[in-house]
Each structure stands twice: as structure tokens, then as C-alpha cells.
Amino acid sequence: MSSKKISWLALFVALSVVGGMIKVPAPIASVALDSFPALIAAVLLGPAAGALVGAFGHLVSALIGGLPLGPLHVVVALEMAAAVWMFGKLYVSGRKGVAVAVFILFNGFVSPAPFILLMGLPFYIGVVLGITVAAIFNGVIAAILIPRLAQAIEKRFGRLHA
Known part of the structure; x- marks a missing residue:
């Protein structure tokens, strides 16, 4: 991996950490705007790099929120x-x-479906709305920013992903 790509990866991880501090009201404190930088990275740097940003962004968001699910956040990070x-x-x-x-x-x-087995259907029902709202915000923000950022970044720095 080139130093240029590692630098961009670090930037998107940092943006994901900042997004993790912007919480969406939900029963679980780790629901945040930590995903849209990962979605942008998945397009600009490649899906694998975006996945790495998404996993790390979730873990930091969960840490900031007090790790309400404990070690189960590793499962959520893999899902992310x-x-x-x-x-x-x-x-x-x-x-x-x-x-x-x-x-x-x-x-x-x-x-959130695996948590039905672990924590019951009421937990699933309770978290789905907040998580879905956060996913909508993250997805829409990414969809709006990707074309604009891709054009500006390619013009200034060249293509980041082969």
C-alpha cells in the first residue's frame, strides 16, 4: 500500500472518529454519523479500505458512547x-x-438481527429505528458528497483507487 493511500486512509478514519461524536438519538449510545466517511472511502480508496474505516469508526464511536454492548461491538464492527x-x-x-x-x-x-438471539426481540425493535435513521443520514450524506469530493480530489491529487 502506498504512503499516499495510507495518508488518505488515516484522514478518513479521523473523519469517522469525528462523525462518531455526532450521535443520533437512540437507545444505544453508539449510533452516530461515523459511517459516511467510510462510505466515501469505499468509493475513493476502494471497498476494502472503506470497510476498514467503517469497522474502526464504529469501534471508536462505541468507545466514545461508553461501549454499551461491551465486546459485542466487535460483531457490529464486522457487520459495519x-x-x-x-x-x-x-x-x-x-x-x-x-x-x-x-x-x-x-x-x-x-x-441488528443477530441481537434478537442475544438480547431478545424488544431490544431489536428498540434499536432498529435509531440505527435506520442513522444509516439514512450516513448514506444520504455520502451520496451527496461522493461525486463532489471525487471530482475535487481527482483534480487536485489524481485518482486514489485503481
Whole structure:
């Protein structure tokens, strides 16, 4: 990996950490705007880099929120990485609207589903709205910013992802 790409990766992780401090009111304190930098990174740096930013961004957001799910946040971070990776793959292939929709549905409804077995259906029902609202905000912000940032960054720094 080039030093240029590592620098950009670090920048997006930092932006994800800042986004993690902007909380969306929800029963779980780790619901935040930590995903949109990862979604942008998934398009500009590649899906794998975006997935890394998404996982790390979630872990820091959870840490800032007091780790309400304890070690289960590792599971959520892996789910976030998968959601961001899927977004990046779909977006880069030209299916931009589908990428946003899949991210919102996966992050809002599918990712919390394993917690039905661990914490029960009431927990799932309680967190789905907040997580879905956050996923909508993150997905829409990314969809608005990606074309503008991609154009400006490519013009100034060249293409970041092959």
C-alpha cells in the first residue's frame, strides 16, 4: 500500500472518529454519523479500505458512547465493515442508488438481527429505528458528497483507487 493511500486512509478514519461524536438519538449510545466517511472511502480508496474505516469508526464511536454492548461491538464492527464493503462494490459498479439502499437496509435491519438471539426481540425493535435513521443520514450524506469530493480530489491529487 502506498504512503499516499495510507495518508488518505488515516484522514478518513479521523473523519469517522469525528462523525462518531455526532450521535443520533437512540437507545444505544453508539449510533452516530461515523459511517459516511467510510462510505466515501469505499468509493475513493476502494471497498476494502472503506470497510476498514467503517469497522474502526464504529469501534471508536462505541468507545466514545461508553461501549454499551461491551465486546459485542466487535460483531457490529464486522457487520459495519461488510455493509461498507458492499456499498463500495455496488457504487463503483455504477449502481449508486442500489448501493445506498442496500447500505441502509443492511445496516438498519439486518445488522441488528443477530441481537434478537442475544438480547431478545424488544431490544431489536428498540434499536432498529435509531440505527435506520442513522444509516439514512450516513448514506444520504455520502451520496451527496461522493461525486463532489471525487471530482475535487481527482483534480487536485489524481485518482486514489485503481
